[in-house]
Structure formats: C-alpha cells, structure tokens
Amino acid sequence: VKYWLIKSGLHEYPLDDFERDKKALWVGVRNHLAKKHLMAMSKGDQALFYHSQSDPSAVVGLAKVSVEALPDPTQFEKGDYFEPRATKDKPVWFAPEFAFVKRFKHSLSLGEVKKVTALSEMVLLKASRLSVQPVTKEEFEVILEMCND
DNA sequence: GCCAACGTTGGC
C-alpha cells in the first residue's frame, strides 16, 4: 500500500460532491509529474483529500484507489481538458478512480501542517503547486492521528 | 487581487 495526497480546488470538486458520488474518476490532471504519480497508484492505495483554494486550505478527508489509471476520457472531448496530441491508441493523460472513505473529524490546515516538525518535509510544502503527490507512511500516520479522535 | 513559483511553448 502506498500513500498519496490529491488536491481539489474547493470550487472544482469539493469533498461534499465526492461524498455524495462515493466514487470519482480523477480526470483533468495535466501535469506530467502528477500523471506519473497517478499511474504509479495501485488499487487499495490510500490518498489524503486536500482542498486547495480554500479558506483555509486543508486536508479534509480520506480516499482510496478503487480502479487503477485508465485513459482520461476528457482528453478526447472538446473542452477545457481537450488534448490535441491524444489518440485512442496513444492517450496522453490517465486517471484512476478513487472511492470516498471518510470525512475527517478535524481537518488539518496548511498552516497547521507547517507547524508540525514531522511534516516539515512534505511535498505539500516543497512543491506547493503539484496536485498529486506522494506522502510517506510516517507523514500519513501523523496526519491520520491529528485528523481523527 | 497580487505575485512567487514553476511548467510550457516556440523562436532561434
């Protein structure tokens, strides 16, 4: 089992929608490093759900990988996520499916993450723009403990 | 709304 952090803008796909949908195909990621992480995910991996563009931005819930990465269908459709280089034989972008696991009792804000020594090396703090990131087991466990009773 | 960080594009 590997551990990840996936970001969603509060106004793009909030946790409320994810909780209602139960499952979500993680489409629309258009960054090659993020794509590499999406493709490295295995069924059953755990992912922290993070709200960006939020006040405050925070880790708010938990998800798990339910289906490993498949070609992202939005790259073939006219619209924001269209990818002219993509063909059905050679897709460019991939998306796994996540299953909703839980909403944390206590969300952990970015400001709080910065105060915790054990979390000071998180990718979240080092590469703030990356929307799909690996998280170490140690970091994951610290966060889980802080977010649950 | 500003702007730093950083990814991408395109001219050469």
Added chain:
DNA sequence: GCCAACGTTGGC
C-alpha cells in the same frame, strides 16, 4: 537544445 516569454496554480 536553450531560454525568454508567457500562462497557470495556489497561498496570502
């Protein structure tokens, strides 16, 4: 293949 210009993300 370099790098300047430009666009986007996301914290504040």
